[in-house]
Amino acid sequence: MSTTESASSRYATLEDWSSTDLVAAIVEGQFAAIAAVQAASAPIATAIDQGSERLARGGRLIYLGAGTSGRISGQDAAELPPTFNWPYERAINLMAGGQGAIFRAVEGAEDREELAIAALDEVDVGPDDVVIGLAASGRTPYAIAGLIHARSKGALTIGIYNNRGGRIGEVCDIPILIETGIEVLSGSTRMKAGTAQKAALNAISTGVMIKLGFVYRGLMVEMRPTNVKLRDRAAKMIATLTGTDYDTALATLDAADGSIKLATVMLSQSADRRAAEQMLDAASGNLRRAIGP
Structure with missing residues (x-):
C-alpha cells in the first residue's frame, strides 16, 4: 500500500536530478494532490451541508492538528474573519504544543492526548460546534483524542487524513480520506498531503460560508474593507x-x-x-x- 511514509524507487537518486527535473516532480505531486481531493468530494460536500446546519445555530469552527496539519488549519481559521466577517471567537485553531508551535516545532506534542482534551474543555466544546481534526498519517494521538472527546460532547466531528486505515477515520462523524500516497520526500507531508488538506479546508470553510449567506452573486459581501x-x-x-x-x-x-x-x-x-x-x-x-x- 502506498502511504505518505512509503519510499519510492523512483526518487532513490533524487539528489542527482537537475533542478528542472526536481521542479517537474514536485509540481506533478501537487496536481496529484488536487486530484485526490476531487476524489473525496462526496464527504467534503457532506461536511459542508452538516457543518452549515450546526454553525447556523451559533456554533463554532474548531480545528485540531499537529505540525503541518495544525499550521494549515491555523491559516484557514485566521482567514475567515477578514474574508467573511466571521467572528474571531468562532474560528478556533487548537494546535498541539500551543500557538507557539505554529512558528516553531514542539517535538512530542502530537502524542499528548490530554492536551487536546484540555484545550477543548477550555473552549467548552458543545453540540453546535464543528470540530475538524487533521492528520496526514491518520493516527496522530492529539487529533484522535480530540475528535473522540468532541464527539462525546455532541459536536459534529470531521476527520481529514491521507492514509487509508488511519484511525482518525473511525472516531469521527464524517471521515474524509484524501489518498495522496508517496511523497517526493518520504514522509514529508507538508508537500502533497499538505496541499490536499489545504484544498479540502478551503472547500469546506468556503462552502459553509456560502451556505450561511455570507456570499452574494459570487462576491465577498461580508469582507472587512480594512485597508x-x-x-x-x-x-x-x-x-x-x-x-x-x-x-x-x-x-x-x-x-x-x-x-x-x-x-x-x-x-x-x-x-x-x-x-x-x-x-x-x-x-x-x-x-x-x-x-x-
Whole structure:
C-alpha cells in the first residue's frame, strides 16, 4: 500500500536530478494532490451541508492538528474573519504544543492526548460546534483524542487524513480520506498531503460560508474593507451590485461605516441607513433575502 511514509524507487537518486527535473516532480505531486481531493468530494460536500446546519445555530469552527496539519488549519481559521466577517471567537485553531508551535516545532506534542482534551474543555466544546481534526498519517494521538472527546460532547466531528486505515477515520462523524500516497520526500507531508488538506479546508470553510449567506452573486459581501485595497474592492462590489458609479458607491460605503451589505441595500432600495438596517435585520443579515436575487 502506498502511504505518505512509503519510499519510492523512483526518487532513490533524487539528489542527482537537475533542478528542472526536481521542479517537474514536485509540481506533478501537487496536481496529484488536487486530484485526490476531487476524489473525496462526496464527504467534503457532506461536511459542508452538516457543518452549515450546526454553525447556523451559533456554533463554532474548531480545528485540531499537529505540525503541518495544525499550521494549515491555523491559516484557514485566521482567514475567515477578514474574508467573511466571521467572528474571531468562532474560528478556533487548537494546535498541539500551543500557538507557539505554529512558528516553531514542539517535538512530542502530537502524542499528548490530554492536551487536546484540555484545550477543548477550555473552549467548552458543545453540540453546535464543528470540530475538524487533521492528520496526514491518520493516527496522530492529539487529533484522535480530540475528535473522540468532541464527539462525546455532541459536536459534529470531521476527520481529514491521507492514509487509508488511519484511525482518525473511525472516531469521527464524517471521515474524509484524501489518498495522496508517496511523497517526493518520504514522509514529508507538508508537500502533497499538505496541499490536499489545504484544498479540502478551503472547500469546506468556503462552502459553509456560502451556505450561511455570507456570499452574494459570487462576491465577498461580508469582507472587512480594512485597508486601501480592500476599500477600493468594496466600492467596486457595491457599484457592480447596484449599477451605480464608483464615487457614489464609495461615499455610500463610508456612510455605512464600511458595511458592503448595508451600502448595497441603501442604494438598491433607495433607503436611508436606518431603513436599510431594518431590512437586513428582518432578513437575518442575508443580503439575498433582503434585496432579492
